[in-house]
Amino acid sequence: xxxxxxxxxxxxxxxxxxxxxxxxxxxxxxxxxxxxxxxxxxxxxxxxxxxxxxxxxxxxxxxxxxxxxxxxxxxxxxxxxxxxxxxxxxxxxxxxxxxxxxxxxxxxxxxxxxxxxxxxxxxxxxxxxxxxxxxxxxxxxxxxxxxxxxxxxxxxxxxxxxxxxxxxxxxxxxxxxxxxxxxxxxxxxxxxxxxxxxxxxxxxxxxxxxxxxxxxxxxxxxxxxxxxxxxxxxxxxxxxxxxxxxxxxxxxxxxxxxxxxxxxxxxxxxxxxxxxxxxxxxxxxxxxxxxxxxxxxxxxxxxxxxxxxxxxxxxxxxxxxxxxxxxxxxxxxxxxxxxxxxxxxxxxxxxxxxxxxxxxxxxxxxxxxxxxxxxxxxxxxxxxxxxxxxxxxxxxxxxxxxxxxxxxxxxxxxxxxxxxxxxx
Amino acid sequence: xxxxxxxxxxxxxxxxxxxxxxxxxxxxxxxxxxxxxxxxxxxxxxxxxxxxxxxxxxxxxxxxxxxxxxxxxxxxxxxxxxxxxxxx
Numbered sequence: 481x482x483x484x485x486x487x488x489x490x491x492x493x494x495x496x497x498x499x500x501x502x503x504x505x506x507x508x509x510x511x512x513x514x515x516x517x518x519x520x521x522x523x524x525x526x527x528x529x530x531x532x533x534x535x536x537x538x539x540x541x542x543x544x545x546x547x548x549x550x551x552x553x554x555x556x557x558x559x560x561x562x563x564x565x566x567x568x569x570x571x572x573x574x575x576x577x578x579x580x581x582x583x584x585x586x587x588x589x590x591x592x593x594x595x596x597x598x599x600x601x602x603x604x605x606x607x608x609x610x611x612x613x614x615x616x617x618x619x620x621x622x623x624x625x626x627x628x629x630x631x632x633x634x635x636x637x638x639x640x641x642x643x644x645x646x647x648x649x650x651x652x653x654x655x656x657x658x659x660x661x662x663x664x665x666x667x668x669x670x671x672x673x674x675x676x677x678x679x680x681x682x683x684x685x686x687x688x689x690x691x692x693x694x695x696x697x698x699x700x701x702x703x704x705x706x707x708x709x710x711x712x713x714x715x716x717x718x719x720x721x722x723x724x725x726x727x728x729x730x731x732x733x734x735x736x737x738x739x740x741x742x743x744x745x746x747x748x749x750x751x752x753x754x755x756x757x758x759x760x761x762x763x764x765x766x767x768x769x770x771x772x773x774x775x776x777x778x779x780x781x782x783x784x785x786x787x788x789x790x791x792x793x794x795x796x797x798x799x800x801x802x803x804x805x806x807x808x809x810x811x812x813x814x815x816x817x818x819x820x821x822x823x824x825x826x827x828x829x830x831x832x833x834x835x836x837x838x839x840x841x842x843x844x845x846x847x848x849x850x851x852x853x854x855x856x857x858x859x860x861x862x863x864x865x866x867x868x869x870x871x872x873x874x875x876x877x878x879x880x881x882x883x884x885x886x887x888x889x890x891x892x893x894x895x896x897x898x899x900x901x902x903x904x
Numbered sequence: 905x906x907x908x909x910x911x912x913x914x915x916x917x918x919x920x921x922x923x924x925x926x927x928x929x930x931x932x933x934x935x936x937x938x939x940x941x942x943x944x945x946x947x948x949x950x951x952x953x954x955x956x957x958x959x960x961x962x963x964x965x966x967x968x969x970x971x972x973x974x975x976x977x978x979x980x981x982x983x984x985x986x987x988x989x990x991x992x
Contacts, residue, residue: 483949484949484950484951485949501992502944502950503944504990504992505941505950505992506940506941506942506943506944506950507943507984507987507990507992508990508991508992509940509941509992510940510941510943510984510987511984511987511989511990512989514938514940514955515987521931524927524931524939527938527939527940528920528923528924528927528939528952530941531920531939531940531941531942531950531951531952531953532920532950532951532952533941534950535920535950535951536920578991578992579991580992768991768992769991770991771989771991774989775989883991884991885989885990885991888989
């Protein structure tokens with residue numbers, strides 16, 4: 481077997497604690513993923529990535545560092561990865577989707593912090609995530625109060641650069657974000673020692689756009705009935721996209737999309753054509769948070785689209801590739817990223833419009849609006865989501881949950897009742 | 905795959921390259937397999953394993969021999985029935 485223990489030890493990881501995570505992953509992945517019927521063969525790649533999740537990509541990142549490259553750990557879809565790759569560095573997602581890491585975060589954060597933040601901080605402080613141990617710099621942002629304080633804790637471990645995300649979308653806010661990207665370019669150049677040229681940034685914009693286009697292709701196949709891929713599998717593809725090499729992500733995703741398009745031609749699906757079609761909206765689902773998708777899909781419904789950061793927010797809207805100067809490219813980046821609709825903005829009508837548009841495009845029967853416990857922004861915005869959907873007569877269920885298994889059966893009962901209502 | 909059987913058969917490898925090599929060969933030959941994280945009951949090291957059907961083992965062993973693929977071992981483990989959700 482591939483033995484990564486030496487690598488983890490060299491990274492300073494707590495091997496004993498990490499062992500507990502390694503023990504539960506095979507069973508959980510088997511129960512949630514491998515139990516599905518008629519999965520696309522293209523999911524082999526993603527099953528492989530999960531099988532080697534703390535081994536193969538970390539070893540690639542370490543090899544990059546040994547060749548003099550830098551690795552930037554990021555947490556949010558507002559961080560322009562294009563800048564990092566343009567400097568010859570690598571951007572990677574960080575751990576944060578498991579209850580396993582939460583107690584470590586609670587040692588330093590208030591218990592009433594969202595599980596995503598607690599898990600992220602816990603993964604670093606407990607030294608049980610190789611990505612957190614590899615990253616030379618973390619790139620934070622100001623999308624919520626909990627994160628803003630978490631960066632100050634993490635900054636005691638590893639240098640953190642915080643990108644100030646505007647909270648409104650006026651022209652002056654877009655201009656302010658443009659300046660934030662300019663500042664980020666300077667930080668990345670100083671940290672890597674590499675100058676970011678218009679040519680390199682142009683290539684990088686194309687690289688990340690290609691990744692987005694591939695994810696768009698995969699998601700577009702989910703508009704078909706019967707749906708050719710489960711919501712769980714599509715979620716996994718998106719979750720892994722945060723960590724993988726962008727070119728490989730586009731290549732492997734493209735192969736999967738080819739297969740899904742063939743399935744549509746053959747009318748081959750993973751759920752019966754009359755299965756209820758569900759849109760999930762709300763807070764991100766970092767790997768390995770598969771709880772809600774598992775509940776919905778084992779109850780006989782298909783999740784056909786996610787209006788989440790681990791969903792459409794990650795890849796909708798491309799960066800204009802026509803600019804040839806740094807100033808023009810940065811403007812194009814700012815315009816693209818500011819089209820993303822997070823609950824941190826006020827007002828945020830764009831998110832409601834996105835939910836309604838996606839519900840129509842994917843022909844959904846019902847919407848599940850979910851937020852992680854203690855996520856004040858999405859929890860509060862759920863009132864406006866429900867108000868809008870009620871106005872349009874679209875069925876909606878609001879769910880607040882965390883990473884634990886404690887509420888699994890209660891959630892299942894609520895989801896089953898919602899699906900029962902949709903089937904009538 | 906293997907849900908109806910009382911046991912699952914796992915093929916373990918010294919490294920992921922050998923696992924990918926065998927999965928590619930099995931795909932080419934039309935032999936069923938599932939890529940899975942190695943269960944702890946099979947090995948203390950994590951990484952790729954292949955779940956295969958018992959009836960395909962003779963054909964798979966032939967592929968392994970002919971293609972000179974290095975495997976670590978083939979392990980039979982009880983299949984998990986009525987799995988109850990557990991996060992990780």
